[in-house]
Amino acid sequence: MKYQNPLPLDTSQQAHLDAWADIYFKAHIVELLAIPLSKFLTAPTRYLAQAGQETALTANANDYRPLLPAQVAASQRIQKQWQDQDNAVPAEKSALQALATHS
Structure with missing residues (x-):
């Protein structure tokens, strides 16, 4: 059976998802909070704060790695x-x- 996504993501949505996934991995959220990416994506800024990674977005935007x-x-x-x-x-x-x- 071939999987077909009934609601494909547009280019903007893909870029948004990729950006948050990048932050999730670079900020070591799985190690700090032990939550899957799907849960992180429900409230990314809340989980960044909970993980002590409030500066991750700024660091990433300035080509630095999060803590x-x-x-x-x-x-x-x-x-x-x-x-x-x-x-x-x-x-x-x-x-x-x-x-x-x-x-």
């Missing part, structure tokens, strides 16, 4: 440390202000 999985993990650790430091600063200021008002 490798180890780079994503390192970036997430650094971002978390920065966030923790930012959250600690207001707490320290509040403690110092409390001490100053009670002195």
